[in-house]
Amino acid sequence: VRTVAVVGASLAGLSAVRSLRKQGYGGRLVVIGDELHRPYDRPPLSKEFLSGTLGEAELALETDDEDLQAQWLLGVRATGLDHARRVVRLGDGREVQADGVVIATGAAARTLPGSEGLAGVHTLRTLDDARALRDELTRGGRLVVIGGGFIGAEVASTAYILGLDVTVVEAAPTPLAGPLGETMGAIVSALHADHGVRLECGVGVKGLSGETRVDAVLLEDGRSIPADIVVVGVGARPNVEWLADSGIALDNGVKCGADGRTSLAGVVAVGDCANWYDPRAGFHRRVEHWTGARERPDAAVATLLAGGAVEPGVPRPPYFWSDQYGVKIQFAGHAAGADSVTIEAGAADDRDVLAVYRRAGDPVAVLGMNQPRLFTRWRKQLAATAS
Amino acid sequence: MMIPACRLEDLPRGEAHRLDIDPPVSVFHTDDGELFAIDDTCTHQDASLADGWLEGCEVECPLHASKFDLRTGAVDAPPAKLPVRTHEVAVEDGMVYVRLSTDAPNLPPCISARLAGGPA
Numbered sequence: 447v448r449t450v451a452v453v454g455a456s457l458a459g460l461s462a463v464r465s466l467r468k469q470g471y472g473g474r475l476v477v478i479g480d481e482l483h484r485p486y487d488r489p490p491l492s493k494e495f496l497s498g499t500l501g502e503a504e505l506a507l508e509t510d511d512e513d514l515q516a517q518w519l520l521g522v523r524a525t526g527l528d529h530a531r532r533v534v535r536l537g538d539g540r541e542v543q544a545d546g547v548v549i550a551t552g553a554a555a556r557t558l559p560g561s562e563g564l565a566g567v568h569t570l571r572t573l574d575d576a577r578a579l580r581d582e583l584t585r586g587g588r589l590v591v592i593g594g595g596f597i598g599a600e601v602a603s604t605a606y607i608l609g610l611d612v613t614v615v616e617a618a619p620t621p622l623a624g625p626l627g628e629t630m631g632a633i634v635s636a637l638h639a640d641h642g643v644r645l646e647c648g649v650g651v652k653g654l655s656g657e658t659r660v661d662a663v664l665l666e667d668g669r670s671i672p673a674d675i676v677v678v679g680v681g682a683r684p685n686v687e688w689l690a691d692s693g694i695a696l697d698n699g700v701k702c703g704a705d706g707r708t709s710l711a712g713v714v715a716v717g718d719c720a721n722w723y724d725p726r727a728g729f730h731r732r733v734e735h736w737t738g739a740r741e742r743p744d745a746a747v748a749t750l751l752a753g754g755a756v757e758p759g760v761p762r763p764p765y766f767w768s769d770q771y772g773v774k775i776q777f778a779g780h781a782a783g784a785d786s787v788t789i790e791a792g793a794a795d796d797r798d799v800l801a802v803y804r805r806a807g808d809p810v811a812v813l814g815m816n817q818p819r820l821f822t823r824w825r826k827q828l829a830a831t832a833s
Numbered sequence: 834m835m836i837p838a839c840r841l842e843d844l845p846r847g848e849a850h851r852l853d854i855d856p857p858v859s860v861f862h863t864d865d866g867e868l869f870a871i872d873d874t875c876t877h878q879d880a881s882l883a884d885g886w887l888e889g890c891e892v893e894c895p896l897h898a899s900k901f902d903l904r905t906g907a908v909d910a911p912p913a914k915l916p917v918r919t920h921e922v923a924v925e926d927g928m929v930y931v932r933l934s935t936d937a938p939n940l941p942p943c944i945s946a947r948l949a950g951g952p953a
Contacts, residue, residue, distance in 0.1 A: 457911075487912050489897070504942060509914045737898050740910065767896055774896065818895040819884035826886060 447546040448473045451534045453524045454550030455479025458717025458739035460507055462548045463514050465747035475516040476542050482521040483573055489736055491576040492600035493769050497607055527692035529710050546750050549700055549715035553682035565659040567676045583608055587674030590663045592651050594621030596768045598679030603770040606641050613644040613671055627781040630801055630813050633794045637771045684719040699732045705758035706746025714746040735766040762829045773797050778825045779811030791820055835930040849883035856938050859883040860929055861903055869903035870920035870931045876939040877913035915939035
């Protein structure tokens with residue numbers, strides 16, 4: 447491998463660049479990023495950055511003295527992959543010749559159809575999104591968050607801290623039931639009511655009203671919730687449109703093996719756009735966690751440099767965290783396969799809980815609310831059981 | 834100055850002991866039997882590294898998975914960017930002692946702001 451192109455300049459892309467250098471790759475390295483910014487950390491965008499306690503400089507992922515000997519092409523989008531010619535095509539007409547490619551193009555926030563061009567309506571994915579939303583939140587008013595998932599809940603929590611009047615609308619009967627299960631989803635999303643934030647569940651959004659600027663969210667049951675600002679937090683879709691004519695296998699993102707390999711030789715994929723095979727589960731899972739974007743490039747780069755000749759190690763159970771209303775929420779494993787959830791420490795009413803999910807008696811996931819010490823112990827145990 | 838931390842027999846391998854001094858310091862006993870002392874607070878955000886995931890000569894922050902090398906204090910994995918201080922450890926008569934570094938600590942922004950009297 448003489449030239450590697452890393453397509454995507456966020457955490458997964460940067461981690462791939464670091465892994466390449468760490469694993470001894472000394473050749474040419476080109477990083478392509480559609481945003482103008484150097485790699486930055488996204489989790490604070492809905493929390494400390496949005497509330498104004500953390501500035502932009504602190505979001506930088508690179509250290510001051512870091513020199514990865516890479517060429518950075520920022521503010522330009524990859525528009526195609528020509529595998530036969532070993533070329534990545536760029537939106538400005540340029541081409542990058544590379545015999546190794548790391549796909550790390552991430553995911554994009556889903557939007558609400560019909561909300562385009564209406565002022566006061568936001569999604570939150572990028573630094574520019576966060577800047578725009580922060581500017582609006584500081585003016586105060588009534589915020590309606592569409593979607594009670596983690597992004598929506600974190601934005602609601604931050605807006606509550608900033609003193610806004612906040613309503614969260616969730617189409618499902620229980621928010622977070624997908625990632626946390628019904629029982630714990632209900633307990634975690636009770637944090638909204640604890641702080642006087644209204645939570646409307648089990649009702650869909652019909653549309654938004656407003657001429658040039660949004661003034662209300664229209665619900666499917668006929669109600670209308672007045673709004674000065676609306677945040678749409680209804681998930682993300684993988685950024686893989688640019689690969690449509692590349693011949694690469696796509697299925698809910700780039701379809702990958704357990705080591706990051708794709709259907710094309712010399713091409714691996716990591717991060718939110720990559721749908722890796724989970725050997726323990728026996729099916730593919732696209733994981734959108736920060737820790738996956740940070741850790742999986744190590745394996746994918748090893749695959750790339752070895753030409754697929756390495757046996758992938760057993761990955762740790764996926765881990766993510768969320769901060770809401772001052773409560774540290776942590777989760778590891780998979781809730782979906784569990785047949786029981788028990789509270790092992792703390793009390794749900796105190797929002798201070800360590801809950802273990804089991805399947806046929808074996809722990810498969812763990813949730814912590816303000817329990818970092820116990821959580822880490824269970825997380826380690828989960829990894830030991832799983833491997 | 835040597836500060837007594839704990840008895841060695843009370844600190845099994847794979848465990849950490851936090852000294853509640855300001856800023857706090859933790860002593861780690863690795864699975865290989867080595868002892869290391871570093872600042873307990875992650876340099877990224879307020880979290881106790883004693884609660885973290887100890888593996889080899891590395892500890893992973895319990896919250897955001899930053900990794901620090903116990904031998905040097907260096908950052909091995911983001912989101913942290915600044916190293917933690919390391920402190921000298923000695924064992925005498927079964928007692929673990931720590932000699933504190935005289936370097937300035939790298940505290941996370943929220944703690945630095947609190948110490949300066951600003952908003953946390």
